[in-house]
Amino acid sequence: MAFEKKTALIEKAMELIDNKPTLINLIARRVRQLNKNARPLVEKHESEDNITVALREIAEGKIYPVFKKKNDQNTNDE
Numbered sequence: 520m521a522f523e524k525k526t527a528l529i530e531k532a533m534e535l536i537d538n539k540p541t542l543i544n545l546i547a548r549r550v551r552q553l554n555k556n557a558r559p560l561v562e563k564h565e566s567e568d569n570i571t572v573a574l575r576e577i578a579e580g581k582i583y584p585v586f587k588k589k590n591d592q593n594t595n596d597e
Contacts, residue, residue, distance in 0.1 A: 528574035535577065541584050542577070549573035549582060 536542045553559060553569040560581040563572050576582045 525571060525574065528571065528578050531578040532574055535580065536584065545577060545582065545584050546570065546573050549576065 532542055532546075533539075536545065550569045550573050553572060559572050559576070561572060561575045561579060573582075
């Protein structure tokens with residue numbers, strides 16, 4: 520049953536972030552933050568692991584990838 524729930528969460532997250540490497544990177548970064556005791560942005564149930572919490576955060580639109588523009592990296596070089 521938990522496997523089915525994660526599958527549904529992954530599918531919902533893929534609707535929002537259609538690039539698999541980006542989604543995997545976002546999940547990994549968020550899980551690392553949660554492992555270091557970051558506050559979850561959704562209610563965490565006792566039996567949930569941090570991967571499920573990260574997936575729910577993405578599926579609910581609480582977190583999303585932000586990309587830097589290439590010309591924004593050197594804004595202080597004048």
